[in-house]
Amino acid sequence: MTFEINKGHFYAVGVGPGGEDLLTLRAVRVIENSQVIICPRSDSSQTSLAYDIIRGFVTHQKIIEHNYPMKRSQEQVRESWIKAAEIITEHCLSGKTVCQVTLGDPNIYSTCAYVMPLLEKTIGLDRIHIVPGIAAFQSSAARFPFPLTTQEDRLLLMPATDLSAVENAMNHCETLVLYKVGKNIAAIYELLAKKGIAANARAVFNSEIPGREIIFADLKNALQSTPGYLACVIVYIGRKGWDAV
Known part of the structure; x- marks a missing residue:
């Protein structure tokens, strides 16, 4: 069965640990078919490692680099991802396909882990999808x-x-x-x-x-x-x- 990519839906996409050849075929399909891609970037880095991995598959997509704090602070992390969820919700409700790329797998210590519970309340579980990736x-x-x-x-x-x-x-x-x-x-x-x-x-x-x-x-x-x-x-x-x- 072909994995469906729908407009107005959100996809948490694991892009693996670093090498672009470790991206899954499904991850590439979602990235290429998204209108908006959220790329997490730590506040201590000048670039997004996740974006560096997918760079070769970006053509028409709107790229949004979202800063997140590399601090052991629940409050600061939550504030950062509330903002990310707001951005994702706005684009999904306007009918766009949105993905957030994350190093490794979305279910293992990933930035997506903070966003998905917030999106459940704004766009619903049926519009949230996970694309697994190779973990570090x-x-x-x-x-x-x-x-x-x-x-x-x-x-x-x-x-x-x-x-x-x-x-x-x-x-x-x-x-x-x-x-x-x-x-x-x-x-x-x-x-x-x-x-x-x-x-x-x-x-x-x-x-x-x-x-x-x-x-x-x-x-x-x-x-x-x-x-x-x-x-x-x-x-x-x-x-x-x-x-x-």
């Missing part, structure tokens, strides 16, 4: 010859902002994926070393972003670099076979 943890894991899961393994994805939560998570999964590593990378390494599993950790900064990706097969080597926001650490803790269930 998937493209990061693809850099190493180790599967994320086999048999009964548990995969846990979480922010690395709370180290006590990270330590607790290690007892409940076989593979741990950490986002938002930031300034905690040294503390994360020390924690893994204390557990005796530091050698099992890998890191990728800026996965698939041309000219910016850095791959660390040994997490210790990453301590000399500045992770930034788009950093992913993968910890291969162990395996849980069928006989362990």
Whole structure:
């Protein structure tokens, strides 16, 4: 069945981690058939990374770069996305096809996550659609010859902002994926070393972003670099076979 693209509808489009060749065919179709494209841009950046990915598919579309705060402030984030929802609502109600592009997948720590609940009240659930994308943890894991899961393994994805939560998570999964590593990378390494599993950790900064990706097969080597926001650490803790269930 062909995925329908309708006027007056909103599409949250995952554009993958960085490489334009990781866009799905569906994502490209929605982007090419939209009249308005919302491109999130952090207040600390001069460009929108999401727009850089889709640039080659933009012809006639109206591009709106929407600033959002890179701060741990619920109030500031909400104010930013209330404004975005107002812009999207206005264009949808005027009969335009609108999409918002977001790095990775719209359902995983994305900017779209703040907008969709607001749009439910203004344009209705039947006009809101999600186009999944490849997440950064998937493209990061693809850099190493180790599967994320086999048999009964548990995969846990979480922010690395709370180290006590990270330590607790290690007892409940076989593979741990950490986002938002930031300034905690040294503390994360020390924690893994204390557990005796530091050698099992890998890191990728800026996965698939041309000219910016850095791959660390040994997490210790990453301590000399500045992770930034788009950093992913993968910890291969162990395996849980069928006989362990």
